[in-house]
Amino acid sequence: MINKLFPNLRELQILDLANNKLNGEISSFENSSWCNQHIFQSLDLSSNQITGVLPKSIGLLSELEFLDLEGNYLEGEVNESHLSNFSKLEYLYLSGNSLSLKFVPSWVPPFQLKYLGLRSCKSGPSFPSWLQTQRSLTFLDISDNAINDSTPEWFWGKLQSMATLNMSHNNLIGEIPNLSLKLLNRPSIFMDSNQIGGKVPSFMFQASKLFLSKNKFSDFFSFLCYQSTTSNSMTLDLSSNQITGELPNCWKSVESLVVLDLSNNKLSGKIPMSMGTLVNLKALVLGNNNLTGELPSTLKNCSNLIMLDVGENMLSGPIPSWIGESMQQLIILNMRGNHFSGNLPIDLCYLKHIQLLDLSRNYMSGGIPTYLKNFTAMAEKSINRSDTMRRVYNGSLYVVSGHLSLGYYTFEITWMWKGVEQGFINPELNLKSIDLSCNNLTGEIPKEIGYLLGLVSLNLARNNLSGEIPSEIGNLSSLDYLDLSRNHFSGRIPSSLSQIDGLGKLDLSHNSLSGRIPTGRHFETYDASSFEGNVDLCGEQINKTCPEDGDWSTTVKPKDEAVKGEDSDFHEALYMSMGVGYFIGFWGLIGPILVWRPWRNACKLRIRPREQG
Structure with missing residues (x-):
């Protein structure tokens, strides 16, 4: 005590x-x-x-x-x-x-x-x-001090000697004046989750870490192009603000950026070529904007990226092959909700560290390639956290509110999980997922899918896939979510699926599957919606009798006997008619020979020499 x-x-x-x-x-x-x-x-x-x-x-x-x-x-x-x-x-x-x-x-x-x-x-x-x-x-x-006020101008002068300033999660209002300040210690500044608006002042770009997300900032580009180039690393998070207009083409001035997050704004236009000068980037997050055009080829210079998120934009063109060739450190690749088209490039096979791959809601065509087996990280049942942290954080490992972060930047991503969009913090440490849903993919699921033993979520729904569901899919013992709905799969549901004990959500609806739904273990826990739209499926889960079972009521045995009796009568009649026909046909041919003497003598003459020989 x-x-x-x-x-x-x-x-x-x-x-x-x-x-x-x-x-x-x-x-x-x-x-x-x-x-x-x-x-x-x-x-x-x-x-x-x-x-x-x-x-x-x-x-x-x-x-x-x-x-x-x-x-x-x-x-x-x-x-x-x-x-x-x-x-x-x-x-x-x-x-x-x-x-x-x-x-x-x-x-x-x-x-x-x-x-x-x-x-x-x-x-x-x-x-x-x-x-x-x-x-x-x-x-x-x-931080989190229930301050509902503007920040007085006298306060910003104190920032010149600070190493860390955290005023996040308040209700700070107003704008930050653009003062001529020199930040001697290149501080870490946390002002996220407030109501601050206007322009981001130029003196703040001297910070080593600048977290301004979830505010009302409308512009920072007017200062960006006038920054002197710095050799010091920097994290810049301006996500969830009200920034509009096009991205400027002058990123060389901040080429030391390690993290750039501009997601959830109102950005438009093309991604500028000069973003390729950000060769130190570990995370580039541009999702949930209105960006258009193709990914600039200069981005292939960003070979240190472990997270590339351009989801929920209006980007188009093919998925560049250089993503696989040059960005081999990628752990998170999110390109969902765009207008990407064409086949999945063969060069994605080089992404051996990939753990989250989301290309859903695009216009991808062609088949699912067999190089899935090259996704080494997904083939491992457990996640090598120490190796992941070493590559992701590279010595800059911090713990903020119980979460690991890169330069205090915590990896957060919105993912479609069991049919609902959910936010994940540090997903690279606990989640392995492939989402190719809502495209125009054709062909069969390659058997190589069975190599991905660590896969937790697989979503191939709403494509034009066909053929049978490969039995190798039952090897995915870590699978918690499987959605193959609204395709053209045929044949039986592989019984190997019932061996995946942790499969919490299964959706095979609206296909052309047939036969009995597997039973045993947890397969009885799935409701009928998991199998609806497959007219030839039967089983207890959808309360539909399979032909070989007859009726499940108490009168099953008499009905079976009645059917059996009818079949017996039919077969007896068939065999009798065949016997009578054979008898008549045989004697119709042989009888005249035996009765008519010339034919009978001829047969004797032909038969006798063979009997003697």
């Missing part, structure tokens, strides 16, 4: 009890003799299970330089009376609690903080004015 520790402590300068299972409330410090006798400089109780309020008597620890209570269950109010004695405080972490910070607007703290973490505390609705007094901040996290 945390309240039993303090009265017994003596002669301490540093107390670190982080990441334990301490619980209970923090008791009053007024009776703790240790806090008055010695210089107590550091107290770390982070990541425990401490509850209750923060006692005002904590101010008795007046020599504290470091105070970390992050990641507990503290609640209630914190005001200036809690902190006014800390003249030496430099590090203050209260993040991850349910505290409300109530400071009078005129309060001037006695300390100069270097690090301040207030994530998920409540310091709003006004922007915390006391921050104006802090001149040494290098780390500031006031």
